[in-house]
Amino acid sequence: MSSSGASDGRTSAASGSLVIPGDKISSDTNDRLGHGVIKLNGEMIATKLGYVVVKAGEISITPIHTAYFPRPGDLVIAYIEGMRSNIWFIDLNAPFNAILPMSLAPMKIDYGGTRDAMNVGTTILCRVQEVDEAHSSVVTMKGMGLRKVNSGFVDTIPPHLVGSISSGSNAIINQLKDASNCRIILGANGRIWVDGEPEGIRIVRNALAFVRDNEHSTDLAGAFASHLANGNGE
């Protein structure tokens, strides 16, 4: 059965261009495959909706939307979602809950005393210790700065924006710290803990709403700097 030339449909995409699943990105076999790219019949094909990034010989896609998948070493802001006698179940903002064994808690707890130490709904700052191939993960609270969070508030941004707001010399998160005079911790899972004066918290909330609304802008850092300069950081 003829396919009416449908197989000619792929066209190459340049760096920065928007691609959808199935679009051909490149035929250059020397490029390494990055996130969101697979090789199919000798061609590099986008598997995600997003923007093409070519950097240091690697082609990848910065996705428009993506779920958070924990990686060992990630600093995350999480909630206690349940417990047994010797472990807690942790909501990481990921498809799967993680576990926090009693042995990795920051305090000495007797067997059966998990609820008294950290009850359901407690916000914690923890680090992903290990992730297996079936996405089961273990977090730890043993480490510098890892603790229960008892003050401030937690806001969220899409997890794929974490890299873009925290990287570079003029990172958005640094601009925000300077403008708001708040303590801010950005988790790799897209949750942000903010603590400070009410006025500073208001600035941060508005700024994060701006980031969420303008996540697909061509120059998010520049747009954010203008946003702060227009009186939103005063």
Next chain:
Amino acid sequence: MGYSDVQMIDENGNRVDGRKAGDIRPIEIELGVVPVADGSASMRWGTNYVIASVYGPMEAHPRKIQRQERAVLDVRYNMAPFSTTDRFRPGFNRRSREISKVTSDALESVVLLELYPRSKIRVEIEVICAEAGTRCVGLTAASLALADAGIPMTDMVVSVASGKINGIVVCDLNKEEDNYGAADLPMGVLPNSGELVFLQMDGDLSPSEFQEAWDYNMEAALKIHVLMKEAIAKKYGGGQ
């Protein structure tokens, strides 16, 4: 008068809605129509109006449906009670189960399920207004919603149906043509590779008519793929 006697195409080749044999109905696509979903898309295709939304990947529950090596696609196609002229009895029925199954099978051909072991990806297809070809609209909208949700896929799926009315093969049947026509051939196509992931046939087509319907579907799929790209660029085309 039998069904085959209903005249639905004139001597000039114009169909009841003024289209030529190879024309598709007007299509409008919008992404991100359900803010609480991880990805969503709506399609107006002629008078059809379908919203598809995607949730996940998430932990698969109940645990018995989990697959250790890949995710499962949980597709639910549903027609609203007000989507047809006669009230459509709400809830799952044999037809919606069948369409959910074939839609799931078609999407499983492109979604990289092995990246999400033990997970579930939930796809909800809600038909708001039905006018023939809702399974095709639902499948195409679901493909867009999956892309919008950032689910990795090897290609988009475009679905379109051709059929036979008054002995003539035509593309993208409307309600009258679907009700009174002699045959219907819905297909799901991967526009970049030209592969087929879904095919059903209702009625009889000769081999040459089948080929003609196939060609109409392939041609229409490429046109619809362009419309899908334009809709995505309209929503997210800001660039980096």
